[in-house]
Amino acid sequence: MGSPRTRTSDGNHRETSSDDAAERPVASGTEISALNPEFRKWPHEILDDLRLREPVHRDRMFDRVVLTRAVDVEAVLNDRTLSSDPRKSRNGSFTRKLFNVDDEDYRPTMLHMDDPDHKRLRGLVTKAFSQRSIHALRPRVAAVTESLLKDIPVDRPFDLMELFARPLPTVVIAEILGADPARHNDFKNWSEGQILMFNPARSEEQEQKLRWAVTEMRAFFQGEVERRIQAGEHRDDLLGQLIAAEQDGEKLTERELVGTCLLILAAGNVTTTDLIGNGIYALLTHREQLDALRADPSLYPAAVEEILRYDSPVVQASRQTVSEREVGGCPMAKGQALTPILAAANHDPELHSDPHTFDIRRMNQRHFSFGGGAHFCLGAPLARLETQVALSMLLERFPRLRLMPDILPVRKATPSLNGFETLWVDPT
Numbered sequence: 001m002g003s004p005r006t007r008t009s010d011g012n013h014r015e016t017s018s019d020d021a022a023e024r025p026v027a028s029g030t031e032i033s034a035l036n037p038e039f040r041k042w043p044h045e046i047l048d049d050l051r052l053r054e055p056v057h058r059d060r061m062f063d064r065v066v067l068t069r070a071v072d073v074e075a076v077l078n079d080r081t082l083s084s085d086p087r088k089s090r091n092g093s094f095t096r097k098l099f100n101v102d103d104e105d106y107r108p109t110m111l112h113m114d115d116p117d118h119k120r121l122r123g124l125v126t127k128a129f130s131q132r133s134i135h136a137l138r139p140r141v142a143a144v145t146e147s148l149l150k151d152i153p154v155d156r157p158f159d160l161m162e163l164f165a166r167p168l169p170t171v172v173i174a175e176i177l178g179a180d181p182a183r184h185n186d187f188k189n190w191s192e193g194q195i196l197m198f199n200p201a202r203s204e205e206q207e208q209k210l211r212w213a214v215t216e217m218r219a220f221f222q223g224e225v226e227r228r229i230q231a232g233e234h235r236d237d238l239l240g241q242l243i244a245a246e247q248d249g250e251k252l253t254e255r256e257l258v259g260t261c262l263l264i265l266a267a268g269n270v271t272t273t274d275l276i277g278n279g280i281y282a283l284l285t286h287r288e289q290l291d292a293l294r295a296d297p298s299l300y301p302a303a304v305e306e307i308l309r310y311d312s313p314v315v316q317a318s319r320q321t322v323s324e325r326e327v328g329g330c331p332m333a334k335g336q337a338l339t340p341i342l343a344a345a346n347h348d349p350e351l352h353s354d355p356h357t358f359d360i361r362r363m364n365q366r367h368f369s370f371g372g373g374a375h376f377c378l379g380a381p382l383a384r385l386e387t388q389v390a391l392s393m394l395l396e397r398f399p400r401l402r403l404m405p406d407i408l409p410v411r412k413a414t415p416s417l418n419g420f421e422t423l424w425v426d427p428t
């Protein structure tokens with residue numbers, strides 16, 4: 001059997017011609033990640049091949065099972081008998097190492113908890129993230145966007161990631177949490193250190209940076225929570241709402257409050273930055289889609305969904321088995337780490353007949369970019385709002401925006417996450 005033919009005309013995929021695919025082993029380990037320059041360039045060529053030849057793939061380098069079919073990814077995300085707690089995977093497994101769970105001071109956040117802890121914590125935090133609470137933030141998100149746009153020169157090329165996509169979500173989240181604007185730069189540095197958590201092949205230097213960022217952030221929020229509680233200070237920002245949140249007589253403990261703030265920063269900053277960058281890149285490389293969007297701004301929500309599907313900022317999730325069982329029709333031992341690849345499921349031809357086409361008007365917009373099941377992204381309404389506001393205001397401000405032809409965009413070498421390091425654009 002030949003290799004899959006991946007057909008599109010854009011920068012995310014290419015046409016493949018080799019017929020010797022069956023003889024090559026499928027990609028595995030770091031090859032299925034942005035640490036691999038080929039994967040950074042043509043992720044869907046590798047993921048399509050994996051889905052076609054080994055949809056339930058045993059990755060020996062990381063001791064995990066990689067799933068690429070939409071049907072399996074969906075089943076795993078929705079299966080509440082699987083665990084999200086990396087401590088339940090076997091010793092030496094991918095997830096144990098990735099999240100440093102064997103450290104003495106490891107404290108799982110909601111993302112890594114199972115019920116009943118997960119249900120209780122999520123219940124307490126959900127209200128602050130409801131559609132209504134988030135909708136009320138639109139003017140603040142627009143004000144932050146406006147202030148960033150004001151500082152971008154209109155007459156010369158600029159790196160969109162540096163001046164716009166990176167600061168925007170950090171400032172928005174810092175503001176929403178109620179942090180002093182003077183600390184915004186700290187937030188940016190901490191977030192950059194914290195995302196190294198998603199890099200299983202981090203160097204010693206990166207490991208230090210990650211630990212530094214987590215320690216600093218924890219100290220900051222610890223201090224802020226203690227100060228507010230002692231002073232009896234009730235503020236209407238997100239931290240204030242989290243401190244006040246109560247359900248069935250239960251409140252978040254101080255440790256849970258701090259952990260939740262860290263998670264919100266980790267989960268919400270870089271992902272939204274990447275969505276904005278990936279969105280602008282997709283639109284600038286598909287001019288007819290960009291023109292359609294400019295002609296009909298009511299398409300912005302659909303455009304953001306298509307960007308999420310087409311170029312997902314989060315590549316994969318993780319789960320583990322807690323007993324011997326089958327997954328994707330294959331037998332699994334207890335404590336088996338599973339990696340459902342969200343980006344592969346979004347491009348499964350069983351789900352979308354033309355998966356590699358970027359089409360903001362497609363009828364079926366299903367995607368797994370916010371995960372699914374009990375851990376479905378709590379920040380999805382905020383991410384959608386920020387990205388809709390960011391894209392619409394940026395494109396309005398720069399009607400002639402285009403990619404810089406002579407400075408190639410650079411994709412980040414961060415596994416699990418998918419976005420640009422630099423993306424030079426020309427507004428003139």
Ligand code: HEM
Nearest residue numbers: 110111267268271272275317369370371375377378379383
């Ligand atoms: C484009 C932006 C975003 C993407 C693609 C994204 C993606 C995801 C995914 C895939 C998960 C599920 C992981 C799993 O099941 O293992 C998740 C969970 C989560 N996300 Fe997001 N996220 C985004 C933005 C945000 C924002 C802005 C926030 C908050 C400000 C946020 C907060 C969370 C939290 C708290 C969880 C854990 C929920 C739980 O464990 O119950 N995310 N996100």
